[in-house]
Amino acid sequence: MINFLLAALLFIFCGAAGCTTTRDIFVDTQRSHTAQRLTDVEAAIIPLEAAGGNEARRRTGEITAARQLIASAEREAHADADFSAQLTAWSGRLAILEGRYSEAVRLHRHSIAASPGNLPAVILSVRLEGDPARRLELIDRELAIIGQRGAGIGELNIERGNALLELNRFSESAGAFDAAFALGINNVYRESYENNRHRAWELRNTSGVSTGTLNLLVRDSISWSDCLALANNETRLFRFITGGRNISVTELFNRLVDRAFIPFTQNIALNEWPSARPRADEAVTRAGAAWLVWHLYAESRADRGMLSRYSARFATGANPRSPIADVPPLSPFLDSIIGCVETEFMSLPDGRNFRPEQFMRGAELLAILRRIDD
Numbered sequence: 001m002i003n004f005l006l007a008a009l010l011f012i013f014c015g016a017a018g019c020t021t022t023r024d025i026f027v028d029t030q031r032s033h034t035a036q037r038l039t040d041v042e043a044a045i046i047p048l049e050a051a052g053g054n055e056a057r058r059r060t061g062e063i064t065a066a067r068q069l070i071a072s073a074e075r076e077a078h079a080d081a082d083f084s085a086q087l088t089a090w091s092g093r094l095a096i097l098e099g100r101y102s103e104a105v106r107l108h109r110h111s112i113a114a115s116p117g118n119l120p121a122v123i124l125s126v127r128l129e130g131d132p133a134r135r136l137e138l139i140d141r142e143l144a145i146i147g148q149r150g151a152g153i154g155e156l157n158i159e160r161g162n163a164l165l166e167l168n169r170f171s172e173s174a175g176a177f178d179a180a181f182a183l184g185i186n187n188v189y190r191e192s193y194e195n196n197r198h199r200a201w202e203l204r205n206t207s208g209v210s211t212g213t214l215n216l217l218v219r220d221s222i223s224w225s226d227c228l229a230l231a232n233n234e235t236r237l238f239r240f241i242t243g244g245r246n247i248s249v250t251e252l253f254n255r256l257v258d259r260a261f262i263p264f265t266q267n268i269a270l271n272e273w274p275s276a277r278p279r280a281d282e283a284v285t286r287a288g289a290a291w292l293v294w295h296l297y298a299e300s301r302a303d304r305g306m307l308s309r310y311s312a313r314f315a316t317g318a319n320p321r322s323p324i325a326d327v328p329p330l331s332p333f334l335d336s337i338i339g340c341v342e343t344e345f346m347s348l349p350d351g352r353n354f355r356p357e358q359f360m361r362g363a364e365l366l367a368i369l370r371r372i373d374d
Helices: 002-014 016-051 053-058 060-074 081-097 101-114 119-127 132-146 153-166 170-182 187-203 211-217 224-234 249-258 286-300 304-308 334-342 362-373
Strands: none
Touching (some): 016 053, 016 081, 016 187, 053 060, 060 081, 081 101, 081 119, 119 132, 119 153, 170 187, 187 362, 211 362, 224 249, 224 362, 286 334
16 A cells, blocks of 8 residues: 555656656665565574574574564565565575474475575575585585676675585685675674684684594683693693693693682682682683683793783772773783783783683684794
8 A cells, every 4th residue: 555655646746747757766666675675684584594503593582573574574575576585585594593494495495486596595505405515515506607796696605604614624714704705795794704704714724633622623612621621732831730741631720720820710800719619611711711821921931920010010009990991900810811912812802891701712712822832
């Protein structure tokens, strides 16, 4: 009804002599509306796909909202076969996230039949393939078809980067993500897949590491035990503890705790250590990693004065202050965090805050430890 009234009003204003122009304006308005509908659906589903199946299924509210968005758009889709086909493909991609694979296959068939080669359906066919090697073949075939400047090359390179990441071909994965981002792809892809790109870049120089090490590197968080196994396998930083002998991770952990290389707490708001010892299975935060890194760096330089260098400057006198917004000036972590930032072992993600409570990634930690070990 709204579209009919819009067409009538345009006809009245333009007059009978301008009816061709009126029709063109009406068609352009319709196309703009359907394009916006598809953009809205894309913006709702891409972050869920980037999160992955298990995490996406926990976001029940977002999945429900995306499903309602598709249902609303489908009520307008009957007059446009391509619009309807793309919506069907997006519905199939959402069905994968819901765990309804048979429904996703059915929707893929319907989408391809209605509009062969539409991009959401092409990517749906890729996502329906469980084997990353086979998925990569499908993507490369599609990229060869559309050429270097065809529509969809950015989206397909995102899929290519994901497949290569699963295959542990990290350097190629980083290149695929960079190619996608360089094409000016919709910001929702950049925001959703920036972490995957960052992970690929972190891991690109890990050729030759053991399978056990690689399994630790690809994790979004690691425990103290994981951290020590990683450092012990890939660096010589613990020789001052081990003397070159093989000792268990448990013994190494206890010795490092006793010598204050591992803090009793990772809560930077506490000014005094708790009495309970830390656990080896506790996930390492950025604060905890900074503490270990800075203490290992001071050990490698044979300079224990580094451990109080910054607190002597910032945390004394009547007005203690901290140059980092989210690190209290009287925190025992002040020296370690400022030291890691100043030496560029670690960064301030937003230029002001350290985000000490965030978990440390294995690949990021190994890169820092290797710099100290050089």
